[in-house]
Amino acid sequence: MTKKSLQTIFAVYFIVILVIVAFLPHLYNRPDIWVMGLPLTAFVVYFSSLMLAVGLAVFYYAEQAIDNAEGKEK
Amino acid sequence: MNPVTISVAIIVVYLVVLSYFAFFSKGAKLAGDTMEEFAVGGRSFGPIVVMFTVVATILTGSLYVGWFSWSMFDGMIVHYVVFYSVASFVVLYVMSSKIWVWGRTFNLLTQPDFIAKRYGNFKPLNLIFSLAAIIIEAPWVILEFAVLGWLVQSATYGLIPKNLGMVILVLFVMAYIIYGGMKAVAITDVAQGILCSVVIGVGLILVINKLFGGFSALFQQVAVEAPVLLTLDAGGYYDYSYWSSIILTGTLGMFAWASLYNRIFLAKNVVTIKRTCSIGAVFAGFASVLVMALALGAGITPEAVAAGEEAFFVMVEKAFGPVFLALSAVIVIAASKSLIDSVVASHSVIFTENLMKDLFPKYKPNMHQRVLHSRIMIVIYVIVCLIIAAMDLPNLAIIALMLYEGIIQVIPPLVFGVFWRQSNRWAALIGMLAGLGVAFGLSFTDTWPLASWTPGIIGLVVNIIVHIALGFALKPEEGVDEMFEAVSAYKD
Numbered sequence: 001m002t003k004k005s006l007q008t009i010f011a012v013y014f015i016v017i018l019v020i021v022a023f024l025p026h027l028y029n030r031p032d033i034w035v036m037g038l039p040l041t042a043f044v045v046y047f048s049s050l051m052l053a054v055g056l057a058v059f060y061y062a063e064q065a066i067d068n069a070e071g072k073e074k
Numbered sequence: 075m076n077p078v079t080i081s082v083a084i085i086v087v088y089l090v091v092l093s094y095f096a097f098f099s100k101g102a103k104l105a106g107d108t109m110e111e112f113a114v115g116g117r118s119f120g121p122i123v124v125m126f127t128v129v130a131t132i133l134t135g136s137l138y139v140g141w142f143s144w145s146m147f148d149g150m151i152v153h154y155v156v157f158y159s160v161a162s163f164v165v166l167y168v169m170s171s172k173i174w175v176w177g178r179t180f181n182l183l184t185q186p187d188f189i190a191k192r193y194g195n196f197k198p199l200n201l202i203f204s205l206a207a208i209i210i211e212a213p214w215v216i217l218e219f220a221v222l223g224w225l226v227q228s229a230t231y232g233l234i235p236k237n238l239g240m241v242i243l244v245l246f247v248m249a250y251i252i253y254g255g256m257k258a259v260a261i262t263d264v265a266q267g268i269l270c271s272v273v274i275g276v277g278l279i280l281v282i283n284k285l286f287g288g289f290s291a292l293f294q295q296v297a298v299e300a301p302v303l304l305t306l307d308a309g310g311y312y313d314y315s316y317w318s319s320i321i322l323t324g325t326l327g328m329f330a331w332a333s334l335y336n337r338i339f340l341a342k343n344v345v346t347i348k349r350t351c352s353i354g355a356v357f358a359g360f361a362s363v364l365v366m367a368l369a370l371g372a373g374i375t376p377e378a379v380a381a382g383e384e385a386f387f388v389m390v391e392k393a394f395g396p397v398f399l400a401l402s403a404v405i406v407i408a409a410s411k412s413l414i415d416s417v418v419a420s421h422s423v424i425f426t427e428n429l430m431k432d433l434f435p436k437y438k439p440n441m442h443q444r445v446l447h448s449r450i451m452i453v454i455y456v457i458v459c460l461i462i463a464a465m466d467l468p469n470l471a472i473i474a475l476m477l478y479e480g481i482i483q484v485i486p487p488l489v490f491g492v493f494w495r496q497s498n499r500w501a502a503l504i505g506m507l508a509g510l511g512v513a514f515g516l517s518f519t520d521t522w523p524l525a526s527w528t529p530g531i532i533g534l535v536v537n538i539i540v541h542i543a544l545g546f547a548l549k550p551e552e553g554v555d556e557m558f559e560a561v562s563a564y565k566d
Binding site for chain 1: 153161163167293297305318321322348349351353355356359363
């Protein structure tokens with residue numbers, strides 16, 4: 001995988017999460033529905049934040065791996 | 075032991091420990107009398123230091139006071155803080171690598187330096203960004219000054235009055251900024267970050283367990299006693315577009331904070347910045363979830379509700395008594411001081427490096443004078459802010475939030491400047507003026523047709539459209555290729 005395609009994947013990942021959380025609150029503003037011990041509203045906000053943080057960490061390590069591989073090739 | 079004695083003792087111990095880090099630790103000592111050392115710590119710090127100092131931009135003292143009580147009354151709407159604190163790190167990750175490379179390659183020290191370099195040293199833009207930096211952050215500094223004084227008064231049960239407490243702590247902060255510049259700021263932020271990790275990370279989990287029987291149990295009790303707190307619109311009080319607006323302005327608005335650039339320039343290389351973001355997102359998200367969840371619990375705790383802005387302290391004292399109360403007060407003091415010190419340090423440099431040079435072309439100080447003048451500006455700046463904070467202006471937070479409507483108009487030149495070679499000075503200037511005109515024009519319109527989309531957001535959309543149109547219509551800046559080539563050529 002190239003660095004460019006990795007960046008594109010992460011950009012899409014970020015935008016999808018941002019759109020869900022910021023622009024579609026009417027879909028998950030349902031405190032009457034409970035998921036894993038949390039009302040859906042809180043679950044979506046917390047879980048999407050977690051997914052974003054984890055995604056960023058994975059993206060960082062993947063980017064470093066590509067950089068290192070390119071460095072070895074050179 | 076008397077609770078007042080406990081509080082005073084803990085605050086004194088905190089100040090002694092902080093003094094050690096600020097004045098005697100090796101990391102806080104300036105390696106020379108240069109602006110690079112004073113303003114950006116010689117670009118020498120690793121990921122942990124940079125992470126704690128960047129996190130300090132997000133987890134400020136106001137989070138535990140104003141935002142805590144807002145969430146206590148209005149519920150989940152305030153949990154935008156959780157998402158935006160993580161999303162900000164994503165944006166930071168993407169933008170800051172280039173900014174750091176340009177900072178090192180072209181010896182940039184401040185955000186207005188970046189604007190000057192990117193847009194061909196265009197005076198009107200330079201001035202707007204120098205002034206915007208002050209206008210954006212100064213109200214928050216004044217607010218945090220007041221928070222410090224008020225905290226000392228609360229923690230000492232009124233023994234030390236607000237203004238006296240504020241003056242003592244602010245003069246202490248001022249002393250170490252003058253001594254060590256951004257190096258002292260960064261090192262003290264680490265000390266605060268470690269303390270905060272323990273007290274917030276572990277302490278608030280214990281508080282929630284003690285008071286509500288666990289995280290999920292807290293939500294179940296809120297669902298029974300005040301279900302409206304679990305909605306994003308506070309039971310219809312807010313529109314969904316308001317939720318979208320505050321997430322977007324919070325995430326992108328982070329880049330309007332000039333002091334953030336000084337924090338970015340502290341890093342020793344690009345990998346440091348990227349690692350900082352990957353760790354910082356988890357840290358900031360975790361801490362803000364705990365604070366905001368406890369705020370929901372405060373919403374069903376009558377004595378916390380009655381305490382208003384002191385609710386956070388009521389909750390921690392209720393759980394573990396005066397010692398934990400004092401420790402929590404120290405955390406909030408530390409969070410406030412972390413915002414204050416970096417902003418004051420950053421503004422002092424902007425005054426001497428940008429404003430003075432733009433306003434008085436004959437002002438050409440040597441290196442020693444530049445550092446000296448920055449130190450003098452710190453004293454003047456702090457005194458002015460102290461005087462305003464002592465006036466006890468009740469509407470400062472509202473003024474600061476209203477200013478955001480205009481402030482976010484500086485975002486397109488910053489973002490396009492990083493990613494788009496076609497972005498040019500006229501696109502930046504005219505776009506901003508158009509955005510400001512729309513934002514302030516709509517602010518004074520009674521019949522607002524777009525629900526809760528804030529005028530600032532509408533102005534931002536206009537700003538972006540104008541920027542893109544003029545970006546395509548006009549030539550890019552002359553030196554822009556050199557800047558982007560510097561990024562391509564950079565290797566850690």
